[in-house]
Amino acid sequence: MFARVVFTFVFWGAGLGKIADYRGTLAEMAAFGLTPPSLWAPAVIATLLIASALIILNRFAWLGCGMLAVFVALTIPIAHPFWAFPEPEATHHFHVFGEHVTVIGALMVAAILCHRLEQERR
Template sequence: MRPHTPRVVSVIVGHPAVWFLARLALRGAYLLGGLTKLTDWQGALAEQAHFGVALPALSAALTIAVELIGPLLILSGQLVWLGSGMLGVFTLLAAIVANNFWAMPEGQDRFMAMNAFFEHIGLIGGFVLVAMLADRRER
């Protein structure tokens, strides 16, 4: 027999405000990143150049769009699957570009990049879970 979730925990995690705040916490960094890049275009271009991205202006514009539209879809409760998918794919690509630990020599930088890479993979799992929960809530 499996133990059941305590009632107080069920009440807390089932509250609509907690559902919203959890989605905001998972997406907040993307909103902030998108707004920061939008208000500092030169900084956004410099970031793309730092990572050696081809077509930095196009890439910066797409990054801003994904970082703003994805979270807004998720927070609005509309097309949560699309917003989560956008951020999941973006996060995977960003992790590969920015945290390519497999191409680094042994040492502290590689260790930090590896940790950051797998943290990003964890975020992707969070995006999938939010899409799954949103789908269940819609039914």
Template sequence: MPDIIEKILDSYWFDILARVLLTLVFWTSGLAKLFDFTANAGIMDDFGLQPGWAYNLVTLILQIGASLMIICNKGVWLATGALAVFTVLTIPVAHPFWAKEGEEAFRDMTVALEHASVIGGLAVFALYSRYRARNCW
């Protein structure tokens, strides 16, 4: 591996950037739920999650809180696990592709597969964080 790549990969700032990018989808969604609370509570109601305000509140706290834990390297195993479980649970609630047909089914299946990839990324990051802590990079 070229020295410049090793230096980048070993850099503290690259580590932070990776954490921010891994959690980007979660903390931006959490902030959207915070800044437009009423509209997002209505979306929760539309998915049958009632009361919508309570589900919106819990979701935004999870998304922002777990993201901050990962970015700050505190309780990464707990935060990645919580976001992974949350992401799995969104599939039957918001993307039940098996119950749809045509283009709508295809779109939801694509989102479900993307969710699976995000879960894989969270799992790899939990492994990385544990390995890095054990080996004191």
């Protein structure tokens, strides 16, 4: 379980941070063109926290991994469209894109491992 807590830290930590600075979260949603921010902010927070909990508890962890993989994939065109930035900003966003692809791969591996662990428990 400890490994799953650490693995999901970036997600549940972000979710808690968005709750702690809710005004900032609303501003962030607006800055990325997600309107109305009052709809998107709770959806983002819920996604981050619920998906993390599913993984940590290894209950429908495949679903939590899938939720976070889709979330990470969607942040690329919304927050890191490297193709739309001039250099050197484009390079920075391209590196973030690469990191996001790696995280998606890690979530796929986690889904497989959590599923195997669940099967062994039965």
